[in-house]
Amino acid sequence: MANSATIIRKEIIKLLYFNKVLSISALSSSLNKSVPVILKIINELVEDEVIIETGFAPSTGGRRAVMYALETRLQYILCVSMDQFVTNIALLDLENNVVGEIDKLHLPLATTENALQILIDGIVKFINKTDVQKEKIIAIGIGMPGFIDVKKGINYSFLQANANINDLISEATGKPVFIDNDSSIIALAELKFGGARNKKEAMVVNIGWGVGLGIILNSKLYRGQNGFAGEFSHIPLFSNNKLCSCGKMGCLETETSLLVIIEKARKGIQEGRISILKNKVFDVDLERAFEQIVLAAKSGDQFALELISKAAFEIGRGVSILIHILNPEIIVLSGRGATVGNLWMAALQQAVAEYSIPRLAAYTELAISPLGQKAGLIGAAVLVMENLEKLNFKKAKSEIVAE
Amino acid sequence: MANSATIIRKEIIKLLYFNKVLSISALSSSLNKSVPVILKIINELVEDEVIIETGFAPSTGGRRAVMYALETRLQYILCVSMDQFVTNIALLDLENNVVGEIDKLHLPLATTENALQILIDGIVKFINKTDVQKEKIIAIGIGMPGFIDVKKGINYSFLQANANINDLISEATGKPVFIDNDSSIIALAELKFGGARNKKEAMVVNIGWGVGLGIILNSKLYRGQNGFAGEFSHIPLFSNNKLCSCGKMGCLETETSLLVIIEKARKGIQEGRISILKNKVFDVDLERAFEQIVLAAKSGDQFALELISKAAFEIGRGVSILIHILNPEIIVLSGRGATVGNLWMAALQQAVAEYSIPRLAAYTELAISPLGQKAGLIGAAVLVMENLEKLNFKKAKSEIVAE
DNA sequence: GAACACTTTATTAATTTTTTAAAAAAGTTT
DNA sequence: AAACTTTTTTAAAAAATTAATAAAGTGTTC
Known part of the structure; x- marks a missing residue:
């Protein structure tokens, strides 16, 4: 039943998740509820542990x-954080600490036929492997590239399925599932x-690998109609x-994404540009390739610096x-690119x-x-907590059950 | 005192302004208040006439x-609707009907030293002239071009003053004043x-005269930080x-505003383009000049059509x-340009x-x-009604007094 | 350095407000 | 005419806020 006390209870849990520690009077003013009301619910929450x-x-x-x-x-x-090539799976506690190991799946979305099944298998395997009791996992949050209809559970770009993605994963795991676009989820984490x-x-x-954008307006993630x-990647900006x-x-993407930078590096070297990148191989591992360009730029390589600066300027x-x-x-x-953000900053400011x-x-x-690579995982957790009202938090004493 | 009943009272007035007629149960569900609560306030409002x-x-x-x-x-x-050259002043009732005449001031903002004083004089003169009792005018809404800080009452682009514009006009008229950017106000009217x-x-x-943009997000005017x-006019889009x-x-403005179209028309004719615009004079009255181009386009003049289509495509x-x-x-x-919107539509759709x-x-x-030229005036009225909570609606029987 | 004035938080009691429920009124449909 | 809808009104119950009081600190003055 969605009565007022239940709603406030969840709002308190949310606020504590986002703010770590809070007093009753701070909660009272945040939620525009009187102190006695908060007091009563806080006592229940303490009682329920x-x-x-x-x-x-x-x-x-x-x-x-x-x-x-x-x-x-x-x-x-x-928490599952996907990009076009790599998928990370991890368990986060309510302080955003990674518990146990991060599973890394090489899963190129555009070229893998049964990508969704591989994803599901990966998640199931992860759950079975982890030391944490299965019941303590309240939900699954997933950030993935593509045009995603959050309500319908459809990704129009990747992971084609003839059913609701959320439902499919939910059935396989027994957990509620929330998905959203990777850039949206990163924006949630940053927010x-x-x-x-x-x-x-x-x-x-x-x-x-593309240039995504997550928009925060009025302290909320803006999703549009x-x-x-x-869809920043595809605004018409160049002739x-x-x-x-x-x-x-x-x-915009045709001049700025990491893929374009790698491609330009390869081409430049072919054409005889002087660079310490000369002897590196760029075909196999894209993650590796980008790392090498970053490394070269950091060590002052002019060509690598130029590549990054140019992309930054256009962004x-x-x-x-x-x-x-x-x-x-x-x-x-x-x-991914911002882990060496200072390399981009000067040219970006200039533009x-x-x-x-x-x-x-x-x-x-x-x-x-300040979040670096962890942004995708934290964002997935935030997505779940933002949807707390859809979860059924039962009494407690380790008995939080989701339906 | 901003107690709950007073707030609901004003919200009811707002809803009736925006929706013409409503029932108690419709108000109840719109405002998320129970029927008895609405009933009580409705009875008071009827009592107060x-x-x-x-x-x-x-x-x-x-x-x-x-x-x-x-x-x-x-x-x-x-309601006052200003653009860079022309200022319209009119009185609107709560059904958005213009009551009496519209006063038109030729007031080129960029080149008039004492533009603000002329505006104030114009408003005062209008109030003195109108048949409507002065006390029945609850507030003044003004839409004007420029970078406007609504809270501080400053227009950074025009109407320079060493004080809060709102206060200055308010002192001269004895009415509360609300200002905002012209495009924002037009968006409010459309919304x-x-x-x-x-x-x-x-x-x-x-x-x-420029290309403005009013952004509606979440059914509200979005203003930004x-x-x-x-600021659509000045996005970098061309080389x-x-x-x-x-x-x-x-x-964007360098290729698309009405001023650019007029300028291009003049230039084209000078260069010998064949057009029925050939013998028209474009220097004096810009309103007139644009009208002539529109007229030419409507009658099938290729050159005029080309000018408008090109601008529309870039928009x-x-x-x-x-x-x-x-x-x-x-x-x-x-x-102003959209009064002949169908002339723009095809090229815009194509782009x-x-x-x-x-x-x-x-x-x-x-x-x-669908509002045409009236959008600016209606928007000014909407601006006032959106700020209703800042007005002091007294009992009534023609005694609505604003402080 | 204790007494007093002043703050802020916590708890309880009293009042107010709001909602829910019940019943009446006014229509429509079968 | 009976059964069902929706709105309006009134009464009862529930919930929330305000107010009052207690508790726990800080700071100032003599």
């Missing part, structure tokens, strides 16, 4: 507040735990006559469009300065994700 | 509901009474090396960026088709504003 007292807050000039936190080791979230924390309007650029918002994978010409042009249209507080660089009205650009901060 | 019964709703299989509407002739809103009615996500393109969102008024190169490229980033339900063409991923574009409708 879902939350614990963690001591007192430092005094602000009066009686010190008792602080509460989630009993983090009582429940876990299975709640990363560079966009406490920001109302933020653009999270996911520099990966069909959940397709943030380069390069055919994009989407079938159009001149998309900057795209970013200045975002600044003009949405007037955000911050742009956060995240995703923003060149292509933006100063009054606008002055108010928008540029930042690099 | 702020609203009236308008009869019964058609039966839906049971007892017919009593419908209520605002007593529209009891209060009026002074509540025009092409974006009942839409969650809509982009309202204001085709005027500083209220500068929607045309044309210097824009903003100081940058290649802005379409900008629009497809909006579609990719924000995945809206609808794009509404509004503003959207060419530059957008089909799956995305398929979900976004393109439409022309």
Whole structure:
């Protein structure tokens, strides 16, 4: 039953997840509910061992507040972070710590026939292998590339199935499943735990095999009419006559993605560019290839630096469009590419300065994700916690059961 | 005092303004309040003569509901719609009917030293002239071009003043004043009474002397961090090396605004293009000049058609960026240019088709504003009604007093 | 360095508000 | 005419807020 107390209870759990520790009066003002109401529910939650007292807050000039936190080791979230080539599976506790090992699946989505089945098998195997009791896993969150209809559970780009993806995975695992676009999920992670924390309007650029965008507006993930918002990769920005994978010409992606950088590196070397990349092989492992370019750039290799700077500059042009249209507080660089964000920053700033009205650009901060590679996993956990109202948190004492 | 009943009272007034007539149970479900709560406040409002019964709703299989509407002739809103050259002042009742005459001021903002004083004088003169009792005017809403900080009451682009614009006008008139960017205001009008009615996500393109954009997200006007969102005019889209008024190169505005079209017409004729525009004079009255181009296009003049189509196509490229980033339900063409929207439509559709991923574009409708020139005035009224909570609606019997 | 004034939080009691439930009123459909 | 709908009104029950009080600190003054 979705009565008021149940709703508030879940909102309290959410707030504690996102804020670690909170006092009753802080919860009261966050939720716009009176102290007695919160008090009553907090007492129930302590009784049920879902939350614990963690001591007192430092005094602000009066009686010190008792602080509460989630009993983090009582429940876990299975997080799956996919990109076009690699899929990571991990178990996170409610403090976003990875529990046990991360499983890495090589799963090229575009070329693997039965990708969905492989994914399901991987998840099932992971659950069977983990030391954590199966019942303690409350749900599964998955971030994946592609056009995703969250409500219908369909990925129009990859993982073709003739049924709801969520349902299929849910049936195989017995857990509730939530999926969303990888860039959206990274934006969620940045919003709640990363560079966009406490920001109302933020653009999270996911520099990966494509260039994704997660849009935060009004402190919430913005999805658009069909959940397709943030298709940054394919805005028409160039007159380069390069055919994009989407079938159009001149998309942002044709000049900026990591795949393009690797391709340009290969071509440049073929054409005799001087670079320490010369003797490296780029065909086999794309993850490896990008690492090598980053390594070269870090060690000052001009060619590698040029490749990255050029891509960053063009992304900057795209970013200045975002600044003009949405007037955000911050742009956060995240995703695989941003793990070496400082390599991108200078050229990006330069492009923003060149292509933006100063009054606008002055108010928008540029930042690099503090989450690094973990953003995808944390985002998957956030996705689950955002959907807490759809889960059925039972009494507790390790008895959190999801239906 | 902002107690609950007062808030609900104002929300009911708002809903009746936006929806004309509503029943108690409709209000109950819209506001998520129980029927007895609404009933009580409705009875007070009828008692105070702020609203009236308008009869019964058609039966839906049971007892017919009593419908209520605002007593529209009891209060009026002074609406001011400005563009870079022309300012319109009018009085609107609560059904958005223009009461009396519309005052038209020729007020070129960029070149008039004391523009703000002229505006204030114009408003004061209008109030003194009108037949409606001064006390019945509850507030003034103004839409104006420029970078506007709504909270601080500053227009960074025009109407320079060393004080809060709202306060200055308010002091001169004794009325509360609300200002906002012209494109934002047009979007408000479209959202509540025009092409974006009942839409969650809509982009309202204001085709005027520049190309403005009002963004509707989640059925609300989106303003961004500083209220500068929607700077569509100046996104970097061309490599045309044309210097824009903003100081940058290649802005959308350099190829698409009505001013550019007029300029191109003049140039083309000078260069000997064959057109019925040949003998027209374009220097004096810009409103007139655009009208002539429209007239020529309507009568099939190839040159005029080409000018408009080209601009529309480039706007379409900008629009497809909006579609990719924000995945809206609808794009509404509004503003001065859209009064002949069908002239733009074909080329715009073509550009959207060419530059957008089909799956995305398929979900976004393109439409022309049904409001025409009135959008600016209606938007100003909507702005006032959206800020109703800041007004002090007293008991009534023609005694609505604003503080 | 204790007493007093002042803050902030926690708990309980009283009041107010809101919702739910019940019943009446007004229609429609079979 | 009976059975069913939907709205309106009134009464009863539930919930939430406000207010009052207690508890636990900080800071200031003499």
